[in-house]
Amino acid sequence: MRKQVVVFGLGRFGKSIARTSTKIGHEVLAIDREEKEIQDISEFVTDAAQADGTDEQALRELGVGDFDIAVVAVGRDMSSSLLTTVLLKNLGVPHVIARATDELHGATLKKVGADRVIFPEQDTGENIAHSLAASYVEDYIGLATDYGIGKVVALEEFVSHTLEEIGLTGNSTGNSTDNLRVLMIHRGNNDVIVAPDRFERIKEGDILVLSGHDDDLERLTSSDRT
Template identity: 40%
Template sequence: MKTDQFAVIGLGRFGSSLAKELMSLGHEVLGIDKDEEVIDNMNRKLTHAVVADATDVETLRSLGIRNFDCGVVAIGDDIQTSILTTIQLKELGVKKVVAKAITELHGRVLERIGVDRVIFPERDMGIRVAHQLVSPNLLDYIELSKDYTIVELSVPRCLHGISLQDLSPRSRFGCSIVAIHKKTGVVVVPTAEQVLEENDIMVIIGSNAQIELFEEELTEEQIQLT
């Protein structure tokens, strides 16, 4: 896997969690925060951690921010600082800029600035939890767009021993099983002959309507095999 360089600006709960996870995935991470105590706590956990004002373009330039593959603006509840920092990253030519939004209006402003991706941590987590609550087989949910999602579904007892050819998710529901997590490992792009086992985890991509139909039939254990 290619090692990328990330700059995470704002090391609050969200930013520090994101930065540490990027480190665990083998990437290089520069953490930036105005709070010296925060930097002291994160210093040994990241590649580099510095106390700096990210709204100061000269400070960012001195840190070589334009050379990073991705800049993440994870500033907490200061919308003005978030926007100013994002503008600086864009003007300095950072390849990819991702920013955390606190409100819908904040998100729209970030989009107008030209952010590559806007993240709504609280809203997105709420959506994912809601989907998990109403579907007992759903383990995770990622929205690709307003119409398409990727979900992880646990294989119920009714599908144990069934092959993908017999299940035919694409022809019957329109969605595709792109991977299966099994006890022995992950099967990427499984063949039609692949057999499902109870408690395997299916990674499925499709439209919201297609996946919803598939989930409903799984929940009710009423899938009729061809």
């Protein structure tokens, strides 16, 4: 599903997210304080604007509150990333992904409203871009064009249902509604269920590790999946 994505901070990491998101088919607005960065990215995204992510009036004028997803990819300016995250949530952006430089920064971003925290050392820009369509997908790893592995936190409506009941067949023989394979389920701190069968019942807090097409990963976690 095509999303409206705004990316703040156009260093190497931010540019990678912006360009890949555009290639995938999302509508992308790229924002940076530096004019040169805007010039470099403008031909590769839907729109680009020179602005300060900590300027609330500028964000309102750009209409960022109407976007589906915001990615705060600014570098080591911790105060800017925190303030930008707060402003985006206050403006009503439903899903804000913020880059952290260390664990303390990440924990602080979570406290001020970031829905997801990413670390460039662990997450590539390309993989982040592929995970944007499905906001519940974490730690996406691309294996081929539009195909990869992702972790999905069990949605509330999944809890107490079997894999088969939510349209998955685990690793059993049969047709899966979403054409996804459940590789394993992380449950609690140490419990890992490898290659679960279709009768495995999902519990609150479960993390499903799935492989399949990006569209199917999105469909599984979207509100209109049925």
